[in-house]
Amino acid sequence: MDNLKYYWHKLKYNLSSFMHRLLAGRYGIDHFYRFLTTVVYILLIIQIFLKPKFLYLLTTILLFYNMYRVFSKNHQVRHKENQLYLKYQRKFLSWFNLQKRKFNERKEYRFKVCPNCKQNLRLKNVKGSHTVSCPKCKKDFNVKI
Numbered sequence: 001m002d003n004l005k006y007y008w009h010k011l012k013y014n015l016s017s018f019m020h021r022l023l024a025g026r027y028g029i030d031h032f033y034r035f036l037t038t039v040v041y042i043l044l045i046i047q048i049f050l051k052p053k054f055l056y057l058l059t060t061i062l063l064f065y066n067m068y069r070v071f072s073k074n075h076q077v078r079h080k081e082n083q084l085y086l087k088y089q090r091k092f093l094s095w096f097n098l099q100k101r102k103f104n105e106r107k108e109y110r111f112k113v114c115p116n117c118k119q120n121l122r123l124k125n126v127k128g129s130h131t132v133s134c135p136k137c138k139k140d141f142n143v144k145i
């Protein structure tokens, strides 16, 4: 029994030192990796129901690209890719949150875009024609609600 325990610990140690040697200096996992992994899972689930060949190819390419990123030693390029991903993620999330807010506050407020600086403005839902002063660029413009 003690012998079995010894071999088990030795196997665990060898496996963990192998993993350390394998991953030393590698880029590893980041936000972009998690996003791509989620996309791969979604594509795999779609493939259970539909069986298009191009999807299989796309999934395989994404999977290999993801693995390539994890084991890459070019940290600078991988970091740039991750930053680009995070930039678009932020843009999408802010757009999504704005849509959610527009929907939740649709009875009390109207959302208009400033024609000068493209800033989103939240205006009280009062019927009629109004002159609005943009808090960002301080320009006045007319709005009809």
Ligand SMILES: [Zn+2]
Binding pocket: 114, 115, 116, 117, 118, 119, 134, 135, 136, 137, 138, 139
């Ligand atoms: Zn403005």
